[in-house]
Amino acid sequence: MLKIYSFLILAALIGLVSFSGLDQAKAVETVKIGVMAPTTGPWATEGQDMVKVVDILVEQINAKGGINGVLIDLEVGDDGGTPKTAALAAQRLVTAGVVAVVGTYGSAVTEASQDIYDEAGVVQIATGSTSIRLTEKGLERFFRTCPRDDEQGLVLANKVKALGFVKPAIVHDNTSYAKGLADETREILKSLKIADVYFDAITPGERDFAVALSKIRAQNPDVIIFTGYYPEAAMLLRQKRDLNWNVPIIGGDATNNRTLVELAGVSAAAGYYFVSPPGPSDMKSQAALDLFKVYQERHQGLPNSVWAVLAGDAFNVIVKAIGTAGVNPEGIAMYLHSGLGKYEGLSGPISFNEKGDRVGELYRLYRVDPKGQFVLQD
């Protein structure tokens, strides 16, 4: 008896599910786009901002009737800032049936998901992963809206030279991003006839860098190049101030986060240089201003860094490509490679080369002024 009942219930459930599925398909046509971002874990600020930006864009497009009448259904996958979680998130998004994915932030994290998306035929546009090798694998559906480390290393080295420094100390944090950038910068500096006097790592997540600083000080450099992330940069600045040592520090784009000044304190942060794509407050395109207006109302303040905005750019080019090429990954990829022209993105004109890298120099030199503001130098 029980068996018959459970069979009936099961049959009813299956019927319900399939009918409701049919209903939905008839009512509205949707296209699934994924966002893979570190909404938990050490980079959760970045990840949550990425999702906030894309959420607003989805709302705006759907309010206008979607892409040629097709509504966007956003799937968010949390990669936790770790390769392992990223692989799971990627599998989940692929199973959910996304046609394209925005993300993600960390290079090693993106790398763990690349093959999964590629095998599933999904377009992926990374937004903060600057490691060189990601686009050297010949993946046809992989793009990025952020620049590459070699470009950053080149700009960083050139700025160090242009500012007249001749005895740099180079500090990284053993992550693949920071080590890569440090190596790259070191090589280019060598070709510019500038030899470093110190090259070593600190441990990210730690708070005490007094040992590293005292060791660097013994080499008497005229500038410290730090290629890691903003929490550690803030600690270095602060502890350098505590040593009454006023050597300048120049950092990379992972320190372009306004929290840096809060963490280091205005007096310690003043004078800090970094190279980065222009931050949210320096983006003047109409699209960016429109986005920030809504963002500011909803989240009190601008996104913390440029990377969230680049996620918005990645999302926008996907929408544009779907609008022209339809819901098909091959067509989207083809369009992004060749049809995009000079698309006016949030962060400036966007086009991709054959490798999927963003074309054009994005990096600028910034300096923290005595009031703690990031000021564009050139």
Added chain:
Amino acid sequence: MLSHFFEQIIYGLTVGGVYALIALGYTMVYGVMKLINFAHGELFTLGAFVGFFFLVTLDLGSFWGPVLAISLTVVGVSGITALAGRLLERVAYRPLRDSDRLAAVVSALGASIFLQNLIMVVSGAKYRAFGVDLLPTTFIQFAGQSVPVARLFVFLTAVVTMLLLYVFINNTRFGLAIRAAAIDQGAARLMGVDVNKVIAVVFVIGPALGGLAGLLVGVYYGQINFDMGQLYGLKAFTAAVIGGIGNIPGAMIGGLLLGLLETLGAAYVSGAWKDALSFVALILILVIRPTGILSERVAEKL
């Protein structure tokens, strides 16, 4: 050269003092319950955030002056983290006390992940900054060397707290009960020791010390975030193992030793390899003394 060395020792002792404070929480719980409380690192984080709430969000300093504000914060932080530790024991460990030890370990890991994410949800993922310079940035002269006052403060706070604990454990009746329960719970129970109460107290003192360490790190380094307990927890756990897990003076020695190993490794070998070096040292110590420097079961007369 010598002054450079002296500087490194000062750095090592401050870093190690914090490790030692956290390590005490691991070791006390292990001593009595034979359980590694993986959620201890999160209680450390909680302490830092509660301190942030009192000193920055409520800005107690501007109402009551620094001394009263800091005393109140210390009481608040240790009280709230102790309460959290107590709750943790009731919810995550007590129901599993008679089950397999593995079950309790898994429960501890789960509690750790839960707490970490809870802190993130409540306070946000953003790094938080304590206003700069809660501690003086001046130096004092000591034996011909200039020593940063703030570092001295961190180290002395850790040492005084540890000494108080040491006296409590060794010179009070309740301390005796804790030591007895650590040696043999069953026998202690037969002798009239209220083991439940001992466990409860251990879960009050350990988390309170961890919370205080969190406050200390927040106030001194000025930067806290929700997953800071992970790295500090790992390091402190290592320190507890080096010293001999379950042994209270061992945790103190282990913490200071690990701090010194790390700084000296970074100063004289390489910053990139410093963690590898300290773990090699850990392995060597464990090879020579498998139960840690001060092994847990020293033949002991109560």
